[in-house]
Amino acid sequence: MSKSTPWRALWQLPLLVLALVASLGLAQFALAQADPDREAATAVPALDADAWRQIKSGETGPNYRDSRFDSNYNLINASGETWRQLRERWVSPFGVIVVVGMIVVIAVFYLVVGRKKLDEPLTGRKLLRWSLVVRSLHWTVATLFILLALTGLNLAYGKAVFRPLFGDGFWAAMMSGTKLIHNYLGPLFGVLLVILLLRLLAHNIPRKHDLAWFAKGGGLVGKEHPDAGFANAGEKLWYWLLATAGIAVIASGLVMDFPNYGQVRDTMQWANIIHAVGAFGLTAVALGHIYIGTLGTEGSFEGMASGYVDATWAKEHHNLWYEEVKDQAVPEEQLAESRPTSEGDAPAPRSG
């Protein structure tokens, strides 16, 4: 590079200064001309009311950009508020009302009507009602259901009760555990419930006499036991609740449990509402099921515990089924003998 180059360019300097001064003058001229209305007319029509409406509606348009990696968010997520209001104003109170309401109803029913006793004495002849496979499935599903219901209720209402009660340290661990149990046992519950439902499908096909059963309130109206096959209409109702609402709860639970399949917030919001409404409802009905199966009816618990029920119980509660299988009744003593070395009082037949 020769040293003369900068000097040769020097003559351009005054020209540059002149140009700058001229343009500055022009700019001042433009500023002097600044007219609010003209500026408004040429200003970028950026965000008007329609644009905000479009944003709030969730539309993004083809030229929407978000600098966050892998983002599926709109600028404003107006559906969040809808979800919040649904959850806080309707779903949460609904849950308390159905679950607590059911407990109260059951308590009152037990105090007023009391336990349903068998009309006739036990015969000592036993009928096989639930195979080992069904009982194992039932108790596994039942245990999981109770765990999921308790953890679910804790997720919904725990903050009002346990944080003031236990203090932050314990409560933090409790909530972490709650979420882990709920999220990890949920899918297992789903799989096992589907298997159980399939196993029991044949017993739960609705029949004509089920209508009569409902008309008589399952025997509450009048003194007669209404007709019932292997499963009475009440049991069938519980079955079909699980087969519909139960499956909906499981499906919506899976949507929230596995957020890695690209589902967006709106999907998860609705999944949450369906999950909560279905689960609170099922929890309430499950309380009724638990009551009827344990305290409420003499001889019912024995069936799911040992697999066998007394012929009297079968005759009174499931007359149509009793007519079919009464020839297969086994004397109690025989069951006790065939029982393998176990010391418990419940025989454990191995037939699947």
Next chain:
Amino acid sequence: MATMKFMCDAERCIECNGCVTACKNANEVEWGVQRRRVVTLNDGEPSEVSISVACMHCDDAPCIAVCPTETLFQRDDGIVLHDKDLCIGCGYCLYACPFGAPQFPKQNAFGERGKMDKCTFCAGGPAETKEEEYQKYGANRIAEGKLPLCAEMCSTKALLAGDAQEVADIFRQRVVQRGHKDGGWSGNPRADADSLAYDATQQG
């Protein structure tokens, strides 16, 4: 007491993403988490406009209302903070938030959420020591008398942070300076009715 607010002047935002970078740098947030984002509407069209979004520290914050563990809470100065010791990663705050502020690190199988992270207005969060606070929540610039770094570093001063009253004053002043009826949001057909600032200029 002051109420702390962010405000992004979309007329000034040039989509440089400096706020995003400043936030990342100030708070050293986890990989995959980006507390602040810049949204551009109508990109490439004449009406293109950009706006920087993070947690807006709502008065009636939906995230606080729906959180099952009371992880989220609001300070007296309006800043919404989160307690990572309580978070269980249920994602409810994410469902409820209008601005997509809560984010979850996804390091586990099946997208299981880790502990929620969101903008703290550079005010840290509950922790025993300063080191723990920085590690969990990032900087606590508010405690040092400084404003959030995103706003401090904004090259066009589009992003403002601070006491809501002062932010509003600055913005109102800008609208007045811009001198036209819809200096807040240009193209607003209701400019005549909406623009108090314009009236102010007319009345001297």
